Every structure is written in C-alpha cells, then in structure tokens.
Amino acid sequence: MIEWALWLEWARYGLAGAMMLSGAGFMLIGSIGVMRLPDFYSRIHAAGITDTLATILLLGGMIVTSGFTQTSAKLALVGVLLFLTSPTATHAIANAAQKAGLKPRLGTIASPHPRDREDA
Amino acid sequence: MEMTFPVDMNLPINLFTIFDMVLLSMLVIVAIAIVRLNSLFSIVMLFGVYSLLSATWFVSLDAVDVAFTEAAVGAGISTVLMLGAMLLTSREALPTPPLRRWTSLLIVTATGIALIYATFDMPSFGDANSPANSYVGMEYMARTITDISVPNVVTAILASYRGFDTFGEVVVVLTAGLGVMLILGIGGSKRAAGTAQLKATSTPEPKLPVTVAGAKGPASNHHVVLRVVAKMLVPMIVLYALYVQFHGDYGPGGGFQAGVIFASAVILYSLIFGMEETRRAFPPGLVRFCSVLGVFIYGGTGLVTIILGGKFLDYNMLDKHDPIHAQHFGILLIELGVLVTVAGVMLSIYYGFAGRYRELEDRNW
Numbered sequence: 001m002i003e004w005a006l007w008l009e010w011a012r013y014g015l016a017g018a019m020m021l022s023g024a025g026f027m028l029i030g031s032i033g034v035m036r037l038p039d040f041y042s043r044i045h046a047a048g049i050t051d052t053l054a055t056i057l058l059l060g061g062m063i064v065t066s067g068f069t070q071t072s073a074k075l076a077l078v079g080v081l082l083f084l085t086s087p088t089a090t091h092a093i094a095n096a097a098q099k100a101g102l103k104p105r106l107g108t109i110a111s112p113h114p115r116d117r118e119d120a
Numbered sequence: 121m122e123m124t125f126p127v128d129m130n131l132p133i134n135l136f137t138i139f140d141m142v143l144l145s146m147l148v149i150v151a152i153a154i155v156r157l158n159s160l161f162s163i164v165m166l167f168g169v170y171s172l173l174s175a176t177w178f179v180s181l182d183a184v185d186v187a188f189t190e191a192a193v194g195a196g197i198s199t200v201l202m203l204g205a206m207l208l209t210s211r212e213a214l215p216t217p218p219l220r221r222w223t224s225l226l227i228v229t230a231t232g233i234a235l236i237y238a239t240f241d242m243p244s245f246g247d248a249n250s251p252a253n254s255y256v257g258m259e260y261m262a263r264t265i266t267d268i269s270v271p272n273v274v275t276a277i278l279a280s281y282r283g284f285d286t287f288g289e290v291v292v293v294l295t296a297g298l299g300v301m302l303i304l305g306i307g308g309s310k311r312a313a314g315t316a317q318l319k320a321t322s323t324p325e326p327k328l329p330v331t332v333a334g335a336k337g338p339a340s341n342h343h344v345v346l347r348v349v350a351k352m353l354v355p356m357i358v359l360y361a362l363y364v365q366f367h368g369d370y371g372p373g374g375g376f377q378a379g380v381i382f383a384s385a386v387i388l389y390s391l392i393f394g395m396e397e398t399r400r401a402f403p404p405g406l407v408r409f410c411s412v413l414g415v416f417i418y419g420g421t422g423l424v425t426i427i428l429g430g431k432f433l434d435y436n437m438l439d440k441h442d443p444i445h446a447q448h449f450g451i452l453l454i455e456l457g458v459l460v461t462v463a464g465v466m467l468s469i470y471y472g473f474a475g476r477y478r479e480l481e482d483r484n485w
Contacts, residue, residue, distance in 0.1 A: 081356075088349040095343075 016064040023057030030054060039105040044094055051086035055079075136180060143177045158213045164202045171195040184372040185274045188364075192380040197466055200387055204473030268447045270369040278374065279451040283433040286454070287418055290461050294415050297465030304472035306404060343392070350392040357385035365459050369448070375455040379462025387470055395474050407467045414461025421453045 026049055033046025059079040063072045150170045157163050171194025178187035216224075243250030251257075264276040278286050361381035368374035390398035422432040430437035435450025 084349055084352060088345060091345050 012064055012067075016061045018061075019057050019064065020061035023054045023061060026050065026054035026057065040097055040102055041094065041104045044090055044097075048087065048090045051090060052083065055082050055086070140177065140180055143173055143180065147173050147177070158215070159211065160206045160209070160213055161203075161211055163213075164199060164206060167202065168195045168199040171198075185272075185374070188372045188377050189380075192377045192384075196384050197380050197387070200384075201469060201473065204470070208473070208476055267443075268451075269444045270448070270451070272369055272371060274372070275368050275374055275451065279454055280435060280447055283422075283435075283450075283454060286458070287422065287433070290415055290418055290458055293465050294411055294461055297411055297468050300469045301408075301472055304469075305475060306408065306468070306472060346392050350388055354385050354389050357388065358382060361385065365455065368455060369451065375458025376462055379459045379464075380466060382459070382463045383466035383470070386467055390470075390474065395471075395479055399471075402467060404468070404471050407464050407471065409464075410460050411464030411468055412461075414457040414459065414464060416457075417460065418454050418457035421450060421457070425450075 030046050030048075030050030033049070034043050037043045037046055056079055059075050059082070063075050063079075066072045066075070147170065150166055150173065154163050154166050154170070157166070171190055175187040175191040175195065178184070178190060243252075247253065260277050260281055261273055264270065264273045268276045268280055270276050361378045364373035364381060365375060365378035368378070386398065386402055389401070421435075425434045425437045426432055428437035433450070433454075435447045436443045437446070438449050439446035
C-alpha cells in the first residue's frame with residue numbers, strides 16, 4: 001500500500017511539472033509571437049495564447065501540486081476569472097482595432113531580411 | 121508529503137533576494153521607458169504595469185495589505201482615471217525643449233545622489249534595532265491579541281491604534297475628490313450635455329470607447345460577448361469587494377481596497393452599458409452624498425465615543441462590558457465609513473471625467 005501511495009505522489013508531481021513546463025513553453029511561444037509576428041491581429045492571437053492557455057496550464061499545475069486544499073480552490077477561482085476575462089479582453093481589443101479601421105495584412109509578407117528576398 | 125520551497129538559508133544570497141532584484145530591475149526599466157516615450161496612451165498603460173510590478177514586490181516583502189492597495193488603486197482605478205484625463209487633452213506629449221530637458225536631468229541627478237546618500241543612514245532590511253522593529257511598532261504587535269484580538273495586525277493598527285490618522289486619510293480622500301469636482305464639474309447630465317456639445321464642436325471625436333451610450337436595453341444584441349461577461353463579472357466583483365471589506369480583520373484588505381473594488385465594478389458596468397444607465401443605477405447625487413456620508417460615519421463614531429464618556433475614537437466606550445467586542449464594533453463602523461467615502465469619491469471623480477465628453481454612438485465602437 002505504501003508503495004502505491006509513493007507512486008501516486010510521483011505521478012502527481014510529474015503531472016504538475018509537465019503542466020507547468022508546457023505552460024511556460026506556451027508563454028515563451030506567445031512572447032516570441034508578440035515580438036515577431038507581422039501585424040496587429042496575428043500579434044493579438046499570440047498574446048491570447050499567453051493569456052488563456054499558458055496561464056490555465058500554470059494554474060492547473062499549481063492546483064495539482066497543492067492537492068485538495070483551500071489554496072487549490074482559490075487557484076481554481078482565479079482560473080475561472082482569467083478564463084472569463086482574458087478572451088473577452090482579447091475580443092474587445094481586436095474589435096476596437098477593427099472599428100478604428102485597422103485592416104489585417106493579407107497575402108504573403110516580405111521578410112525584412114535581405115537574405116530572404118528573391119531579388120537580392 | 122509536504123513540498124517545501126527550496127530555499128537554503130545558508131546560501132550567501134537566497135532566492136527571494138534574486139526575485140526582488142529582478143522585480144526592481146524591471147521597475148527601473150519600466151520607469152525609463154515611461155520617461156522616453158511620447159505616446160501618452162502607452163505611458164498610462166506602463167504606469168499600470170509599474171503598479172503591478174510594485175505590488176508583486178510588496179508581496180515578496182510580506183506587505184500584503186500595501187500590495188493589495190497598490191494593485192487596486194495603482195493598477196486598477198488610476199489607469200482608468202488617467203485614460204479619462206488623457207482623452208481631455210491629447211494622445212501625444214509635446215516634445216520638450218532642450219534647455220528644459222537638461223535642467224530636468226540636472227535636478228533628477230542631484231535628487232538621486234541625495235537619495236542614495238540618504239540610504240547609507242537607513243537601517244538594513246529586517247534589522248531588529250531599526251525604528252520600525254522597536255519602540256511602538258513592537259508594542260502594537262504584542263498587544264493586539266489581548267487588546268483587540270484580530271489576526272491582521274495591520275487592520276488593528278490602521279483602524280484602532282491609529283484610528284485618528286486614518287480619519288485624516290479619509291478626509292484627505294474626500295478633499296481630493298472635492299478638488300477634482302471643482303475643476304471638472306460634477307458630471308451632472310444637463311450641464312454635461314452642454315459641455316459635451318461645446319467639446320464636440322472644438323475637438324475631434326475620441327477614438328477610445330471610454331464611455332458608451334445607447335444601450336437599447338436587453339433587446340440590443342450589440343457586443344453580446346462584452347455584455348454577457350460584464351453581467352457575470354459585476355456581481356462577482358461587488359461580492360469580492362464585500363468580502364475584502366468584512367474579512368479585513370482576518371486577511372489583507374479593508375475599507376480602502378473594498379471601496380476601490382466596488383467603484384471599479386460600477387466603472388466596468390458604465391463602460392459596457394453606458395453612462396445613462398449607470399447614472400440611473402447610481403445617481404450622481406447619491407454618489408456625492410455617499411462620499412460625505414462616509415466621513416460622517418467615521419467622525420460620528422468618534423463623537424459617539426466622546427458622548428459615552430471616552431476620548432475621540434476610544435472604541436472601548438461602545439460596549440463597556442466587553443472591550444474586545446467594543447473594539448470589533450468600532451473597527452466595523454469606521455471601516456464602513458472608509459468604504460462609503462472611498463467608493464463615493466472614486467465614482468464622483470469618474471462621473472466628473474465622463475461628463476466632459478460626448479458618448480460614442482453604439483455603432484461606432
């Protein structure tokens with residue numbers, strides 16, 4: 001029986017670690033996206049990844065780490081709040097940009113680096 | 121089973137110190153960015169970032185009450201008020217003339233050197249002999265359990281031992297609100313409409329949806345996402361404000377934070393559903409009355425204790441048989457006064473700003 005409890009503990013921390021690491025990974029991807037993507041709408045898409053998916057994964061990892069405690073319940077409440085507000089904020093920003101007349105960049109986009117240009 | 125945080129106290133430098141250093145460096149970077157930028161909109165946003173970073177730093181210093189205030193006031197409501205102020209001026213700062221730039225640099229450098237020189241006399245962090253950790257502060261820590269019996273010593277000091285100082289703070293909040301109302305006007309509907317007409321002829325239409333008109337009631341399906349989420353969030357925010365208010369004896373928080381959180385719920389409502397609806401739910405007259413009523417409740421508590429035979433704000437007079445119960449009762453009353461004044465003043469200032477510009481039409485945002 002003690003063996004099983006130990007294995008369960010290991011599995012729990014493994015799951016928590018995997019969730020937090022993937023959350024951190026998505027956050028990195030989102031940050032690179034905000035820096036590198038060509039126009040406003042694609043950047044806001046990258047920012048949306050950090051806002052929702054990465055944060056939810058990080059919070060989930062923390063919940064699994066702390067087990068069935070009051071801390072977990074509070075973290076879950078924070079998660080619900082973020083799950084409601086972050087996509088709404090992204091939606092509001094994109095909508096405001098569209099109403100203000102910002103057009104998305106469509107079609108192929110020339111790389112700013114001379115190496116990638118065909119005529120160079 | 122219990123996971124402990126991996127901090128080895130024998131290390132020459134512990135993880136929390138590194139964390140503090142990273143946060144402080146980010147504060148410096150944000151401050152430099154604020155100085156270098158010209159776009160007022162970005163500057164206002166960076167002010168919010170600055171406040172959130174300082175709040176995080178306060179948490180790492182174990183000053184949760186201060187962190188809470190910073191997050192609610194600095195990052196929350198002042199960002200909204202600064203955006204409102206920005207809409208009344210322009211989106212870009214004027215370039216500074218070179219002479220003024222050099223003078224400012226000189227003054228800032230001199231002040232910085234003076235401040236760094238002054239830090240040599242400061243006690244080091246956590247020094248047991250520093251003024252904060254000896255004398256009266258320690259006495260409050262030791263006596264709170266027997267005198268007042270609330271777990272959060274910050275609330276005990278703020279509301280009971282230093283109740284007179286807090287009364288001063290509440291009056292300062294009211295005075296600041298009165299000052300803003302004198303400059304901006306009180307944001308009443310009739311006068312504001314006249315001002316808005318004036319503004320509309322002289323300035324281009326504001327691009328930001330800071331205030332929104334024309335909520336056509338439940339039949340309108342305009343911005344259904346924002347409406348649904350706001351309807352879910354507003355009650356939650358108000359409930360949280362009440363929790364912060366009444367749980368202030370046990371956890372971080374109290375009247376100041378709760379008042380600001382309550383005001384931000386109303387501001388969220390007005391951003392989505394329009395000023396007209398908000399004025400109907402919270403009439404400006406009621407809001408102005410509340411900002412005075414809070415000071416009246418606070419000062420009235422003090423007067424009642426005098427009438428009952430004690431000194432000003434001597435809560436023990438409220439229940440002569442059980443001093444601890446009397447203290448709890450007094451703290452509850454004055455925190456209620458703080459809540460009412462802070463919420464009222466914040467909303468009055470917001471109404472003052474919102475009364476100055478024309479609301480956007482529904483189709484324009």
